[in-house]
Amino acid sequence: MKNIKIVSLAACMAWMLSLMFFSSCSNDDSASAYSGGPVIESISRSGYDLSGNILPSTPVTLVDPKNYYIIHGKGLLSTTKVYFNDFDTYFRPTFVTDTDIVILVDENTPYANASNQLKVVTGRGTAVFNLTVAPPAPTFSSYNFINCAEGDEVTIKGKYFLNPVVTLAKTATEPAVPVTIVSSTLEQIVVKIPANANYRNLAVTNISGTATSLEAIGTAMYDDKLYGMEWGGPWSGKGVNFDFDGDSYQGQKSWQWAFGQWDGGNWGFNYDMTRYKAMRIAVKGTKNGQVNFSVNGGPNYVIPVTTTWVYMEIPLSKLGNPASVTMLTFQESNNDGGNTVLFDDIGFVLK
Structure with a gap:
């Protein structure tokens, strides 16, 4: 279900003015003489679609948070409260007539394990209407x-x-x-x-x-563990932990590398690249910095490192267009004493 472009406040006001004008000009004595408790007859969307056309007044039983709706019925003029799934929802009294309420469904409205009801409380009683509040898109x-x-x-x-x-x-x-x-x-x-x-x-x-x-x-090379490594290691012989469970971008673990200044390492693989257009990687550091990265000893690509996870896709054209991956090289290049860097979600992006 696509999110509908909601009507502007000015458009809502114009809509309400037209409703109130119609109500004040009506000669329907039965409508003006209604004295019973509140009744909800329908709820419909209010506003415009993505093409700028006014939305049809077709009744609905499913509402989307952050969108405007028209509650239609009778005996609504003395409304004091409106609840969607028992969530107290703000409404403008100027957007209320005896037959209609224009209201924005709050984005915090509960949608799971809920009553699936709209309730309108008035000076003459409470009206209840069955409907479903949609969750946000997953x-x-x-x-x-x-x-x-x-x-x-x-x-x-x-x-x-x-x-x-x-x-x-x-x-x-x-x-x-x-x-x-x-x-x-x-x-x-x-x-x-x-x-x-x-x-x-x-x-x-x-x-x-x-x-x-x-x-x-x-398509993973690293996802809680390193896949397909045939040889290699850090140049210093230390600092690498493939099983770090203190933080991760994807899955449960990440590859932690405590780099000394200008330290690095080579890792050997044998991956055919026919299916792929890019490599992917997520990176996070103890401090801001950078890591030099290359494939098969080809062109150097500088990976920026920040203190939050950053996911990036590196086109193969930036890595020398390798037909296969036989070696990955990483080198810390802050020039300020080294850095501890986490790597995760290393792999390939399909064409």
């Missing part, structure tokens, strides 16, 4: 392990996983493939990997949208 922060195989149980982390559906994401040549969910919470899903999942991204969908992993399955 976010996909990580999954572990990236280099998984058929039958493996993989943990996906993120947010807003309300009644999720997980798939191998659709590609230009392949349809989406359902993935079995073993268990789920609002921030974590455990899934079982199906056959033929290599080089496919994982996607999580809720009623509000879809989030897709940055990384494709089977």
Whole structure:
């Protein structure tokens, strides 16, 4: 579900003025004489779509936070409170008539384990209407392990996983493939990997949208451990910890390297690069600095280091367009006594 471009405050005011003008000019005696308790007959969207067209007044039973809606009924003029899922929601009294309330659904409205009700409290009683508050679109922060195989149980982390559906994401040549969910919470899903999942991204969908992993399955060089290393080590013979569990960008662990000034190391591999257009890496340091990086002894690429995690994708064109990766070289280059650097999510980006 796409987020709808909400109406501006000025447009809402114009809409309310038209409602009030229509109400004041109406000769419908039965409407003006209504004296019963409040009734909610429908709720519809208010505002404009992305093309600038006014949204249709079609009744809905699903509302999106941070969007405006029109509550339609009767006996609403003396409204004192409006609740979405028992969340006290602010409204402007000037946006209320006896038949309509224009209101913005608060972004903090609860959506899980909620009452699924709209309540309007007036001087004549309370009206209740059944509806669902949509969660935000899901976010996909990580999954572990990236280099998984058929039958493996993989943990996906993120947010807003309300009644999720997980798939191998659709590609230009392949349809989406359902993935079995073993268990789920609002921030974590455990899934079982199906056959033929290599080089496919994982996607999580809720009623509000879809989030897709940055990384494709089977494209990791480091994901809690270093894959495919055939030889190598730090030049100083010390300082490397592939099993650091104090911080990570992806998964549970990261590669910690306590560099001395200008220290570095070489690591040997044998990866074919036919499928790939870039290398990826996430980096964080104890202090700001930089690390020189190269592939197969080719052109030097300077990786900036900050005290927060930074994810980057390095085009192969910046690394000499290698047809294969046989050696990675890292060298601390702060020129100020060294640095402790964390590396994570090292791998490849598909074409």
